[in-house]
Amino acid sequence: xxxxxxxxxxxxxxxxxxxxxxxxxxxxxxxxxxxxxxxxxxxxxxxxxxxxxxxxxxxxxxxxxxxxxxxxxxxxxxxxxxxxxxxxxxxxxxxxxxxxxxxxxx
Amino acid sequence: xxxxxxxxxxxxxxxxxxxxxxxxxxxxxxxxxxxxxxxxxxxxxxxxxxxxxxxxxxxxxxxxxxxxxxxxxxxxxxxxxxxxxxxxxxxxxxxxxxxxxxxxxxxxxxxxxxx
Numbered sequence: 001x002x003x004x005x006x007x008x009x010x011x012x013x014x015x016x017x018x019x020x021x022x023x024x025x026x027x028x029x030x031x032x033x034x035x036x037x038x039x040x041x042x043x044x045x046x047x048x049x050x051x052x053x054x055x056x057x058x059x060x061x062x063x064x065x066x067x068x069x070x071x072x073x074x075x076x077x078x079x080x081x082x083x084x085x086x087x088x089x090x091x092x093x094x095x096x097x098x099x100x101x102x103x104x105x106x
Numbered sequence: 107x108x109x110x111x112x113x114x115x116x117x118x119x120x121x122x123x124x125x126x127x128x129x130x131x132x133x134x135x136x137x138x139x140x141x142x143x144x145x146x147x148x149x150x151x152x153x154x155x156x157x158x159x160x161x162x163x164x165x166x167x168x169x170x171x172x173x174x175x176x177x178x179x180x181x182x183x184x185x186x187x188x189x190x191x192x193x194x195x196x197x198x199x200x201x202x203x204x205x206x207x208x209x210x211x212x213x214x215x216x217x218x219x220x221x
Contacts (some may be wrong), residue, residue, distance in 0.1 A: 004148075018118050030207050031207035033207070033209075033210070035187075035212075039213040040214075041143070041194045041196070041214060041217065042212065042214045042215065043149075043196060043198075043212035043215075044108070044212070045210055045211065045212070048207055048208070048209050050207070056131070086148055086149075090207040092162055093151045093154065093162055093164065094139070094141075094149075094151060094210070095151070096141075096148035096149045096150070097148055098146075098147060098148045101146055
């Protein structure tokens with residue numbers, strides 16, 4: 001069993017839809033990162049959180065440490081949100097999920 | 107823009123050769139981590155350097171080695187290249203202040219193809 005599981009693996013949406021990506025992990029962590037990777041490889045750090053909820057623009061990340069679960073939400077999705085979203089719990093190093101590929105169509 | 111650069115952007119090598127990949131961290135960042143990302147997979151942790159010393163290593167053989175320099179640059183060296191080493195290699199710099207985690211700033215990656 002993988003230490004990090006993301007769901008769904010692939011997601012398509014119409015512009016304006018509310019998106020949720022889930023991440024479950026089985027290891028003890030000090031924090032959890034949500035990352036965005038565009039085609040071509042560049043990775044951008046979206047959030048780092050160790051409890052509760054964080055919001056940045058249309059993005060919201062939540063984490064439940066007891067349940068070892070985190071979610072990334074995108075409100076009013078837009079085609080430019082199309083990317084791979086990666087959950088990465090931090091133990092003594094970052095452990096990456098395989099990512100959720102999101103495509104938002106106009 | 108994360109302020110982290112990598113060179114070269116693309117590289118083709120043949121099996122058995124050696125390669126050096128370079129990363130320039132954000133100014134002031136004391137930590138750099140290297141990751142290997144195979145096609146369709148999430149990144150895998152190779153190792154981390156903190157203040158020029160190796161500070162953690164993933165499940166990679168000794169032919170993967172690194173260096174971190176005082177000028178915020180670092181190198182990943184891979185000897186005796188194998189076909190399975192073909193991947194995107196990412197570096198990420200951060201400022202470690204002690205305790206917990208810190209935001210990592212990723213470079214654009216170097217895409218290595220081993221023939």
